[in-house]
Amino acid sequence: MIMDKKEQVAKEALNFLAQGNVVGLGSGTTASKFISILGSSSVKDKIVGVATSLASEKLAREVGIKIVDIDSVDWIDVTVDGADEVDSDLNILKGGGGQLTREKKVKNKSKTYIVIISDEKVVPRIPHKFPIPVEVIHFGHDTTKKDLEALGMSCRFRADFITDNGNLICDCTPTEKVDLQFLNKRIKEITGVVETGLFLGGKKTILVSNGTEVKVLK
Numbered sequence: 001m002i003m004d005k006k007e008q009v010a011k012e013a014l015n016f017l018a019q020g021n022v023v024g025l026g027s028g029t030t031a032s033k034f035i036s037i038l039g040s041s042s043v044k045d046k047i048v049g050v051a052t053s054l055a056s057e058k059l060a061r062e063v064g065i066k067i068v069d070i071d072s073v074d075w076i077d078v079t080v081d082g083a084d085e086v087d088s089d090l091n092i093l094k095g096g097g098g099q100l101t102r103e104k105k106v107k108n109k110s111k112t113y114i115v116i117i118s119d120e121k122v123v124p125r126i127p128h129k130f131p132i133p134v135e136v137i138h139f140g141h142d143t144t145k146k147d148l149e150a151l152g153m154s155c156r157f158r159a160d161f162i163t164d165n166g167n168l169i170c171d172c173t174p175t176e177k178v179d180l181q182f183l184n185k186r187i188k189e190i191t192g193v194v195e196t197g198l199f200l201g202g203k204k205t206i207l208v209s210n211g212t213e214v215k216v217l218k
Helices: 005-019 029-039 042-046 054-062 100-108 141-149 180-188
Strands: 022-025 048-051 076-081 110-118 132-136 153-157 168-174 193-196 205-209 214-217
Touching: 005 029, 005 076, 005 110, 005 205, 005 214, 022 029, 022 054, 029 042, 029 054, 029 076, 029 110, 048 054, 076 100, 100 110, 100 132, 100 193, 132 141, 132 153, 141 153, 141 168, 180 193
Parallel strands: 022 048, 022 076, 076 110, 110 205
Antiparallel strands: 132 168, 132 193, 153 168, 205 214
């Protein structure tokens, strides 16, 4: 029987919540599916959530999940989030929804990081189909864009979009194959850059649904 991929992988992620009661709630369509399923489960009353976006916080409250501020907890036991792309080295590209800074902040405070995706999001190497989102402050944003382009990337600001932090998103595509760790470092050295959508390194578990089964990548 073929299931909805997002629903299948979101249900599978519930099995990881036994690791603790502080749960990071990701952003995006697959993460939203997880939040909805969590809200209708018996686990709901045993956990508190730390949301990665205003939209995720709103949804969580609507389904009865208690939300706490990230600064009110010493750590997050497990975070469940989605991704735009995951490659063979388990590098992750995020930020299609524009909330990459909050998502990375929650990830970095998490003991366990679970990424839930459907199989079409597995790619040979990131960035593949999508650009690298870069969160940028308004002040001097055109100058910041030129600095990003000087790193060998084609960049454009996302039209009519403001992050939950009140900033802009500049979507950047490298013009040639580059070392992602080095590129990420160079991007973050630019004054005016807040964060990038490159989620590199660190321990994580990737759950991948193809509609019939969920594969686990570590």
